[in-house]
Amino acid sequence: MTQAHQHAPHQHAPHQHGHHHEHGDGGQAEILDLDAEVLAEHIASITAWLPLKTDPRQIVDLGCGTGAGTFALLDRFPEAHVTAVDTSAGHLQHLREKACARGIQERVRTVQADLDAAEWPDLGTPDLVWASASMHHMTDPGRVLRKVHELLAPGGLFAVIEVSGFPRFLPEGAPENRPGLEERCHTATDSLHAEHLPHRGADWGPILTTAGFAVEGERTITVNIEGDRSDAIGRYAHSGLQHIRGAAAAELDPEDLAALDELLDTGSSHSILRRNDLALRTERTVWAARRA
Numbered sequence: 037m038t039q040a041h042q043h044a045p046h047q048h049a050p051h052q053h054g055h056h057h058e059h060g061d062g063g064q065a066e067i068l069d070l071d072a073e074v075l076a077e078h079i080a081s082i083t084a085w086l087p088l089k090t091d092p093r094q095i096v097d098l099g100c101g102t103g104a105g106t107f108a109l110l111d112r113f114p115e116a117h118v119t120a121v122d123t124s125a126g127h128l129q130h131l132r133e134k135a136c137a138r139g140i141q142e143r144v145r146t147v148q149a150d151l152d153a154a155e156w157p158d159l160g161t162p163d164l165v166w167a168s169a170s171m172h173h174m175t176d177p178g179r180v181l182r183k184v185h186e187l188l189a190p191g192g193l194f195a196v197i198e199v200s201g202f203p204r205f206l207p208e209g210a211p212e213n214r215p216g217l218e219e220r221c222h223t224a225t226d227s228l229h230a231e232h233l234p235h236r237g238a239d240w241g242p243i244l245t246t247a248g249f250a251v252e253g254e255r256t257i258t259v260n261i262e263g264d265r266s267d268a269i270g271r272y273a274h275s276g277l278q279h280i281r282g283a284a285a286a287e288l289d290p291e292d293l294a295a296l297d298e299l300l301d302t303g304s305s306h307s308i309l310r311r312n313d314l315a316l317r318t319e320r321t322v323w324a325a326r327r328a
Contacts, residue, residue, distance in 0.1 A: 063275065063278070063279060064101075064124075064127075064279075065101075065102050065126065065127060065130050066275050067272070067275050067276060067279060068101040068102040068104065068127070069102055069130075070268050070271055070272040070275060071104060071203075071272065072102070072103070072104030072107075073266070073268045074261060074266050074268050074269055074272055074316055075104075075259065075261075075316075076108070078257055078259055078320070079104055079105065079108045079168075080108055080111070080112065081257070082108075082195070082197065082255075082257070082320075082322050083108050083109055083111075083112040083113075084112065085253070085255060085322070085324075086164070086193060086195055086253075086324055087193070087252050087253050087324050087326075088164070088193060089191065090163075091113050091115060091116070092113055092116055092162070092163035092164035092192075092193075093113075093115060093116055093117070093163060094116070094117060094119075094160055094161065094162045094163055094164075094189075095109050095113070095116050095117070095118045095119070095162055095163070095164045095165070095166060096118070096119045096121060096159050096160070096162040096164075096165045096166070096187070097109065097118055097119070097120045097121065097165075097166045097167075097168075098121050098151060098165060098166070098167040098170055098171075098184070099121065099122060099151070099167055099168070099169070099170020099171075099173065100120035100121060100122045100127070100128075100131060100146075101122060101124075101127050101131075101168075101170075102127050102130045102131055102134070103120060103130075103131040103134055103135070104168065105166050105168045105197075106118045106120045106131060106144065107134070107135075107138070109164075109166060110140060110143055110144070116143070117143050117144070117145070118143065118144055118145070119145045119146075119147055119159050119160060119162070120144060120145070120146045120147070121146075121147045121148075121149050121151070121159065122146075122148065122149075123148065123149070123150050123151075124148075125148055128146040128147075128148055131144070131146060132144070132146055147159065151174060151180055151183075152174055152175045152176070152180075156183060156187075159187055161187070161188070161189045162187065162188060162189065162192060163188075163189050163192045163193070164192060164193050164194075164195065165184050165187065165188060165192070165193075165194045165195070166195045166197075167184075167194070167195070167196050167197070168195075168197040169197060169198065169199045171196055171198070171238075171240065172198065172238060177238075177243060178243060178246065178247060181194075181243060181244060181246075181247035181249070182247050182248065184247075185247055185248045185249060185327055188327040189327070190327060190328070191326065191327065191328075192326070192327050193252075193324055193325070193326055193327075194244070194249060194324075194325045194326075194327070195322060195323070195324055195325075196240045196244065196322070196323045196325070197320055197321070197322050198238060198240060198320065198321050198322075198323075199318065199319075199320055200318060200319040200320070200321075201222065201226075201318070202222065202225075202276060202280065202318075203259075203272070203276065203316050203317060203318035204218055204219075204222075204316075204317045204318070205218065205269065205272070205273035205276070205277075205308070205314045205315065205316060205317070206218045206273070206308075206311075206313075206314065207313050207315075210311075210313070211295055211298070211299060211306065213295055214291060214292055214295035217292055217295050217296060217299075218277070220288065220292055221277065221280050221281070221284045221288065221292075221296065222280070224283075224284035224287035224288055225280055225283045225284050225287075240321075240323050241254060241323055244323060244325040245325075248327070248328075249325035249326060249327060250325065250326045250328055251323055251324070251325045252324050252325065252326050253322075253323070253324040254321065254322065254323050254324075255321070255322045256319060256320070256321045256322075257319065257320045257321075257322070258319050259316060259317065259318045259319065259320070260315055260316070260317050261315060261316045262315050263311075263312065263313070263314035263315055263316075264312070266316075269314050269315070269316050270308065270309045270311070270314055271309070272316065273308050273314055273316075274300065274302070274307075274308050274309055277296065277299060277300060277308065278300055281293075281296055281297075281300065
């Protein structure tokens with residue numbers, strides 16, 4: 037989405053209509069890449085769970101961000117080609133560079149498009165459309181879902197992945213001088229998300245049914261990855277809290293802001309990068325919906 041946020045955090049976390057974000061593509065791209073790295077196993081499990089009748093040959097990734105879903109799908113379906121769609125030219129360039137580095141650029145087409153626009157570019161007739169943490173960025177999700185329904189080949193599948201919010205990283209009693217700081221940071225940004233992303237965390241099942249889809253599966257994945265399993269978790273926590281600080285600073289009291297800045301100071305002995313008690317905790321829900 038730019039995305040699972042999110043991501044993507046978007047985010048929240050990550051992720052679209054293209055995971056596009058006011059803090060610029062660079063910081064967002066880093067968060068999306070870290071999300072993809074840490075959650076690779078979980079993203080792969082979603083692609084394996086999809087109730088597909090045959091392996092898809094043509095796939096569209098709506099709100100692809102920097103390609104977490106695109107590359108997971110290309111790995112899962114070695115005969116497939118993916119059209120990766122995002123509003124962000126920077127994210128698409130990053131995705132193309134990663135495809136070239138993997139030697140699979142011939143299997144990826146990137147399309148820069150705003151899915152809220154009345155007219156969409158030609159995206160072919162895909163067997164599978166994937167939208168991770170991107171649908172909640174749409175101004176009129178119902179209209180976008182109807183467009184996807186028209187786009188899909190008969191019998192094609194639409195996978196919608198929604199995030200519960202930005203991942204949490206710190207234990208409940210941390211940091212020791214300001215316990216609960218992370219939750220207060222999220223509370224400070226929740227009102228902004230409610231205003232700008234009212235569909236984040238939505239139950240997409242009924243909305244998909246209204247758009248003409250038959251929902252064939254729903255699955256919620258609870259993620260809890262201990263920090264010692266991936267050195268990217270500390271970097272993700274640092275980038276994510278830095279991202280949140282930009283939105284939450286005006287709402288936090290001075291003591292909380294000082295404690296947050298201490299966590300973000302990579303030179304401090306209290307830096308979040310020096311903690312050995314981090315874990316990535318989040319939830320993602322997936323809906324698999326078929327065009328009759």
